[in-house]
Amino acid sequence: MLGLMQDWPLTVDRIIERAARFAEDSEVVSRRCDGTLARTTYAALHDRARQVSAALRAMGIGNGDRVATLSMNSAEHLEAWYGTMGIGAVLHTLNPRLHPDQIAWIANHASDRVLILDAPFVPIVQQVHDRMPVEHYIVISDDGIVPDNSFGAIAYEDWIAGRGTDAAWGGFDENTACGLCYTSGTTGNPKGVLYSHRSNVLHAMMAVTKDALGVGYQDTVMPVVPMFHANAWALAFAAPMMGARMVLPGFGLDGASLYALFDGERVTISAAVPTLWLGLMDYLKAGNLKLPHLQFVAIGGAALPERVLRAFETEYDVRIGHAWGMTEMSPIGTVCRVPRELADGPFDDQLPHKLRQGVPPFSVEIRTVDDKGDEQVWGEGKSGHLQVRGVAVSKGYFGGEGGDILDSEGWFDTGDLAEIDKHGSVKLTDRAKDVIKSGGEWISSIDLENALLSHPDVANAAAIAMPDPKWGERPMMIVQAEPGASPDADGLRAFLDGRIAKWWMPDEFVFVDAIPLGATGKVNKRALRELYVTQAPASN
């Protein structure tokens, strides 16, 4: 027997519609490129999102078409986001920190038809537009002026000006795709994670709960984590869902700019990777400043350093939610939890629990398996391959890349190694996947190695992650020279310059006679890590 309840499609356009009705005057504050603040409300943002929809429709964009953004967090980005999703098109967030060649590759893979970009990113597109499939370029700028370009970009404000605010939204299945975000994944090319309306709505409902990010109407939420990182960790949906005020920091991610917003806008909830908080902490310390309004900060994307946790909780009285997740999980997987009996106890007793990645909220299932694939029992202290299932977990990549990514029981292997305690709390122990995460952003070790392998003096190369106090991890390159050749670090650096994004440059080059190979002839990274890394990258 089926229940007799209404069929109410879970589509994200309803999130901003609700915000415009029930939190119509909640502010959305954005930092503009010139440093000044722009203020709008959900009601106005909703109307402008409908204008975006009208402008897209006028270009012939409709269901399933990809509309890309190359944009930092701002009200315009949010409008473009809802305006695209509302008509059943797919909002594809491109990561401006990637090398322009990678951006072009991804735009082609996604078949992006429209690209909405911030003015400071025009030079990136200028380098690669002749290799992009994009038909229309729209530029968001403070003054409405489009910087010189040869790809026919038009100004965002001109694009939406005079359009009606009544474009039709919704009317499609809740499983319709609405967002696309590429991750560098473990092997091969970047892979597209394709979110659906339903998965994003359910994920946002999970994210706002008390034990996850705990967002309510009275909050002022500042996602420092970019919208191009898995929906700003749900906050681009979760904050409007609750009608919370939003503060969007744009390009101002330095300590001084962030502090000005935390303080001036009375931010209560925020989220970002650990590296970013280190910058803010230095600024606070230098000026002997406090954070009286901030109540909760979600920190994830990389292991939380103890000194960040300690400083926030004991010096600034801000509660930290150490979280783990991944793009493929929309992204929230787990959030740390302190056992009830320690809730009122001293910080030092809570510390080990806060440093764990924590327990999954409802709608995420977890388990670990050993190398043979056998499920492990919780609480035995054994580390295994962390696998997940859930309502907002990927079941495949865009375009079928990577093939079948679930096992026969529907589990997705995260590529992380973890130990789960008897209460179901996860602690990451290492990473099986071969990537380096620096400042919360991926460096593909394969791309780095390939770039170096095209040097005539290099016979073999292996990039591994070195723990770094500021960036979490930095790449170290192990190099085996061609017989008779003797490359040096300066020469290799000069060779890589321009071939890779600047921040991918290995911090160190180590020259060895022979790189150790595993049984299948592949480089044995585990052996290299044991030799050169004194501390496991994912540990605290």
Ligand code: AMP
């Ligand atoms: P992304 O898809 O860019 O969000 O990256 C996801 C990956 O980042 C995970 O699979 C982990 O390897 C790593 N990661 C995320 N959160 C944490 C955390 N709290 N501690 C350690 N590593 C993390």
